[in-house]
Amino acid sequence: MNVANEKLMIELSLAELREIAGYAVACAEPALTIFERDCPDDPRARAVLDEVRRFAAGGKRTKAIRVTAFDTHRAARAARELGLEAAAEAARAAGHAGGAAYLHPLAKATQGGHILMSAAHAARAFELDAGGTPNVGGDYIKKATDLAGPIVVQVLTRYPNAPSGRGRVGDLWRELDASLRQLAVGRQPIGAADQNTPPS
Template identity: 65%
Template sequence: MMAADENLTIELNMAELREIAGYAVACAEPALAIFERERPDDRRPRAAIDAAQAFADGAKRTKVIRDNAWAAHRAAQETRDAGQAAASDAARAALGAASAAFLHPLAKATQVVHILGSAAHAARAFELDAGDDRDVGADYIEKARGLAGPTVVSVLTRYPNAPSGRGRVGELMRRLDASLRQPATDRRRAEQRRPGGSRPC
C-alpha cells in the first residue's frame, strides 16, 4: 500500500491533467445513453462531458466546466429522487468527467475520485441498468482499465490508494485502482490464471 503525506504536493502538469480529463470522458460517455433514455430532453450531463472534452482537447480550464459539473450534479440528484438510479449514476459519471479537470496536486486519497470516479459511476450505471448485475459492472471496470494509457497510470500512482467507503461505487473504484497500480507483468499472470484467459504456449 502506498503511504503518502497528505501535506505533500504531487507533480502534475497541464498536459497530464488534460489526459486525465480525456480518460474520464472516455469512461463516462458510454453511460450517457442510460440517462438520455430516461430524460431525453435533459442535456446537463452531456454538457458536462462536452465541457470536459473541450478542456482535454486544449481549451482553457474555466468556470464553464465547473458550472456544467454542478448542473450534472443536480441532474443526478433529480433522477435519484425520481427513483431512476441507473440514470443518476450515469449523470454522476458525467459530473466526474467534468470534475477531473479540477484534480488537485495534493497527496490525498480523495483526489483519486477525480481520476477514477467517472469510470466507477459509469460501471454502476450499467450494472443497475442490467438489474444490478455485478458482472456487468466488473466487465465495465475491465474496459475502463483498458482505456487508461501510460500517462493516466503514471499520474494515478503518484497518489495514495483510492479511499474507503462510498458503497458499491467505492468498491468498483478500488477494483480499478488496484488493477491499474498492478505491474503489467502481474496483470498478465492474473489474466492467464483467470478461467477463459490466455494460456502461455
C-alpha cells in the same frame, strides 16, 4: 503508496491533467446513453462532457466546466428522486468528469476519485441498468482499465491507493484502482524490476 503526507505536493503538468480529463470523459460517455434514454429532455450531462472534452483537446480550463459539473450533479439528484437510479449514476459519472479537470496535486487518497470516479459511476450505471448484476459492473471496470493510457496510469500511481467506503461505487473504484496499479507494474521497462538485484 498506502500512506502519504496529505500536504505533499505531487508533480502534475497541464498536459497530464488533460489526459486525465480525456480519460474521465471516455469512461463516462458510454453511460450517457442511459441518462439520455431515461431523461431525454435534460441536456446537463452531455453539456459537462462537451466542456471537459474541449479542455482535454487543448482548450482553456474554464468556469463553464465547474458550472456544468455542478448542474450535472443536480441532474443526478433529480433522476434519483424519480427512481431512475441507473440514470442518476450515469449523470454522476458525467459530473465527475468535470471534477477530473480539477484534480489537485495533493497526496490525498480522495484525489484519486477525480481520476477514477467517472468510470466507477458509469460501471454502477450499467450494473443497475442490468438489474444490479455485479458482473456487468466488473466488466465495465475491465473496459475502463483498457482505456487508460500510460500517462493516466503514471499519474494515478503518484497518489495513495483508493480509500475505503462509498458502498458499491467505492468497490468499483478500488477494483479499477488496483487494476491500474497492477498495470503500472506490468508496464515497467524490461529489467526495471531487477535493477537492484546483483548479477550472479
